[in-house]
Amino acid sequence: MYKVFVNEKKLTLSKYPEEVEKKLRYEGFATLEIAIDLLQNTSCPELNVYCENLEELWEDFSHMFRVIEAAGGIVSNGNKEILFIKRLNRWDLPKGKVEKEESLEQAAVREVEEETGLKELILEEFVNNTFHIYTERNGERILKTTYWFKMSYVGTGTATPQLEEGITAVDWKSDARIKTEVFPSTFQNIKLILNEVRERNP
Template sequence: MYKVFYNEKALILTEKPLGNLKTLKFNTENQFDEAIDILKNTSLNEINIFHHNLEKLWNTFQANFHYLEAAGGVVKNQNDEYLFIHRLGKWDLPKGKVEEGETIETAAVREVEEECGINNLVLNEHLTTTYHIYFQDNLKLKATYWYAMDYHGNETLIPQLDEGIGIAEWKPKTDFPKIYTQTYENIKIVLDLI
């Protein structure tokens, strides 16, 4: 299953229909536009497109967009607090675009360091990959690779203001319920893993 968000609504690609959702059996690429149009112009929050060959469906879906890769981190400090940034009125996790010639892992560490002003992160396992579609000149599909990271330093967090980040802050897990009310659907998927 692939879950792709568009304006905080989910387009879910599966091998079999999900019975409780508006469902389209994949026949043509036009159905991707139809699904996005439904999410954009109706009150539905989720729609399902299914095809017996999920990888074929996913590859066809990807080919319809300008595809970008990003990477970021779920950083835990020695006090069992997690690193968040606040940008555009929402709590988020530090992440950014993978540069040409850069590995995804290197990009994940670099972006956390740049966006929060800290160094010497310990990269751990890949947690998940999230997807969302956004419009900038045309529709873009962005995959974000999320990694668990540890931080054992005591540097003062410095939010990257030129990226629109107003706050970089350590938060205990007890703050997650409040964060869930002020974050993105993709971030909720990541936080559910920790």
């Protein structure tokens, strides 16, 4: 199953119909165009496209976009707090585009270091990837795939926001503060990946 966010609305691509309000059986590219249009231009909150050959469905979906790969970190410290950045008044996790000749792991660590100023990081494991689509100003449609890695911070330094990237704050958040401060002001993809980390490490 793939979960792709379109304007913060969830498009689920699955083998079998999901229990959501709107479902479409995959019958070619037109089905996907209809699904995206419904999510972008109507009040439809969530939609499911299903096809028994899920990999073929995903391949067809991916071919509708230019795919951009990014990587980021879910960084925890000794107090079991998670590191967040604030950009455009929304809390987010540090992440960014993968550069040429760079592995996903290298990109994830580099982006955390650049966006937060923290260096003493231990890369632990790959968690999962998240997907969202958007349209560039020139009309080109982008499918952004972000690969998330769990990391630990073992240093004692103070985090500093990368101001030139529009980051205005960096902060460690406890579980309680994630619920009260982050979740009301973040993206659906971030909620998804944080919930997955919590399920793995209850």
